[in-house]
Amino acid sequence: MKRNTAFLSVMLLTPLLFVSCAAQFPFMAPAALSEATELKNLCEKQRLTGGPEVRIADSLYREGTLLVKAGKNREAFLLLDRSVGYYRVALSRSVIAAKEKEIAGEEQALAKTREDISAYQQVLQELKTMEQKQ
Secondary structure (H helix, E strand, O other): OHHHHHHHHHHHHHHHHHHHHHHHHHHHHHHHHHHHHHHHHHHHHOOOOOOHHHHHHHHHHHHHHHHHHOOOHHHHHHHHHHHHHHHHHHHHHHHHHHHHHHHHHHHHHHHHHHHHHHHHHHHHHHHHHHHHHO
16 A cells, blocks of 8 residues: 555656756756856866867857757757866866876976985985094
């Protein structure tokens, strides 16, 4: 009996869920367009226009923008949401590349510091040897 009640509840609530989501597309599409626009501008500002993610995102953005203007909010939202994801990937890759460059610089500095320490230890050892001879 409980199983049938649960099944019936799910069956009744599922269409309600779809209706409630569908009702949100008119509001979600402009929000997605706004977010995609901001990320697109950020990518342009950081000169991330040549990567494959940005090219795909730009294409999705253009199509989504046209659909918003045509009033096809559901389709527009899906495209714009994907473009947001691609723009975020492009920005993330940029941050990763910058951090890798920073790490490489820090590793070079560390290697130089280790060389300096080795040279100082050698000089110290020579001084101790000279002191012991006197």
